[in-house]
Amino acid sequence: MFLDIDKKVKSDIAAIDDYSSRITYGQLCDFSVAFNSYITSRTLIFILSENCIGSLSGFVAALSGGIVPLLISSNTERGLLRRLIEIYKPSCLWIPDNMSDEFDYKPIYHNSGYVLLNTGFPQYPLYEQLSFLLPTSGSTGSPKLVRHSYNNIAASARNVASFFELKSEDRAIGMLPMHYTMGLSVITSHLYAGATVLLTKKSLTDKEFWEFVKVNRATSFTGVPYSYEVLYKLRFFRMDLPDLRLLTQGGGKLSDQLFREYAEYAEKTGRRFIATYGQTEGTARMAYLPADLATSKTGSIGKAIPGGSLSLCDDTGIEINENEATGEMVYHGPNVTLGYATNPDDLLKGDENRGMLKTGDIARRDTDGCYFIVGRISRFLKLxxxxxxxxxxxxxxxxxxxxxxxxxxxxxxxxxxxxxxxxxxxxxxxxxxxxxxxxxxxxxxxxxxxxxxxxxxxxxx
Incomplete structure (x- = not known):
């Protein structure tokens, strides 16, 4: 099964959500078998995701059974959702129960607050290694999707679990949306480690969020720069969170001031602060700064994750070999996705990227080989x-x-x-x-x- 969930301790808890629902690894396996009895393998489905047991279970089940899901937000603008359905013609939708009245499709299976709807669209050929689809991080009204392989998601989960040193007793806060590549990375890396994901839809400013964190003894937190800005305003450094051992950051550049303050806080309190870098096209994480360098390499994304490599290219695409240099950052690794899709025919395409991704980011490399993001190529003006x-x-x-x-x-x-x-x-x-x-x-x-x-x-x- 996906990420070898059938080899985990069956009684260990895989996920808990803020509806007080929980599911063990054994129950997740049983769910997968039941779910896959209703859908033919190598079929495209849509999962309208929320941070809850039903959404997570549907995703895991789909990948366990060779079903290819497009993972999108349940809050997707309805005009865009209808357009995506019209273009890609999924065989089924796995959606929250409270959305079922919006569609005229036949319900065929209910579980964990979700319902499986049969759309009646016929199955069509898919690339054999295509595992799932995500919207591009910049998609607002576009049918452009990122095609992931089974190797991409397995390599990402394995490598993230490795450099975060995850163990089965870890309990990660799953606050970022699971249809967002880094939110999904939190889930897959912890499932790979046989750990527990604490799924929540609550905001950092909600009292219930912090009650959920404390009651479930969360051991790690992952956020984007805005998350850390909000935490700072909430006086996070004064909070009593004895179980929290790991803070990880990605999704953009944190200001040097806040980077320094979180790094120093972690060092003083015996925790780890790990900055990361990634993109949807790289199955979330492509670089990380080890915790022991956080206070000396302020603002750095560090070096490539295990199994990957980073380099710099000049304006003509030629690799820059000097130790200290600035240029477009290029990543090579098994987590580089297959390519894009804008229509069903693209879902039959193979690996167009062949393990190489031009990130579109301008980076500086220092003499120690650590990288610092300067900005996006597309985010420069000439005034x-x-x-x-x-x-x-x-x-x-x-x-x-x-x-x-x-x-x-x-x-x-x-x-x-x-x-x-x-x-x-x-x-x-x-x-x-x-x-x-x-x-x-x-x-x-x-x-x-x-x-x-x-x-x-x-x-x-």
Whole structure:
């Protein structure tokens, strides 16, 4: 079965959710057998996911039975969902019970708050190594999907479990959405280790979230930069969490100030703080900074994960061999996904990437071989002859003013979105001074709120 769940201790708990539901590894195996009796192997299905037992069980069962799921949020905009169904024509939908009235499809199986609907669409050929599909991290209204192989997900789960040193007694907080690549990585790596995943849909600011964490004695927390910004405002360093031993961060660059503070907190309290780097196209994690380097390599993503390698290329695609250099970061490894899909015919395609991924990120490599993300290739402007990194400007603002912001624009104007009116004038002067830009090339816009997706990542304007 998927990740050898049938070889785990049957009575050990695989997952607990905040509905107080729990499932053992033995029950997960039994569920998989029952689920797969209703669907033919090598069939495409959609899972409208939530962080709960029903969603996790359906995903594990599908991969155990050779069924290929597209994992998308149950909150997916209904117009996009209908478009995806129309394009890809899945044989079944595995959805929350409370959504079943939205569809005219026949229910054929109920379990754990989810229902399996038969759409009536005929089965069509799929690539034999295609295991599951995820939306691209930037997808908002696009049918573009990332194709994962069985080797991709197995290598990712194995390697993440290895460098996090996961054990069967670990209990991870599964707060990030499971349809988000890093949220799914938390689940698969802990299932690989025979550990327990604590699935929750609660927010960090909910009292119930922290009760759930404490009652279930969570041992690790994984978050994106925004998660760590919220924790800081909640005075996380003063919280009494005796079971928490591991803090992991990914999904973007954490400000140097917060990186340093979390690294120092972990060192002082005997915990581990591990920064990671990844993309959906790399099955979540591709690099990590060992905990013992966290206080000396502020802001670094470290080196490649076990089984992978990182390199830098110049503008012409030629590898840069100098020890200390800057260029586009390229990753090689078994977790690099097969390629993209935009229609059903693409689901028959084989491995187009062949283990190599051009990340689209500009990185700096230091003399110790550690990598530091500078910014996205697509996140640079050329204003009045000056090359400006929007990511660097965001980091300058967050570090200098301790406020949230979004930077965007084009080669005529840089736009900076904030939520605090009283910072508008001083921020404008600060950016002019730091970048050397003409003041009319910068526009500061005040919004009521800055939008983020379910994983807490910024939605750029």
């Amino acid at each position: 009045y002859g000056l090359r400006i990194s929007l990511d660097e400007v965001e980091q300058m603002i967050k570090s200098g003013f301790n406020i949230d912001c979004i930077c965007s624009g084009d080669d005529e104007m840089m736009k900076i979105y904030i939520t605090e009116e009283d910072k508008k004038t001083v921020l404008h002067e600060f950016i002019v001074e730091k970048t050397g830009l003409f003041h009319k090339a910068i526009e500061i816009i005040v919004l009521d709120e800055l939008k983020r997706n379910e994983a807490g990542k910024t939605i750029y304007i």
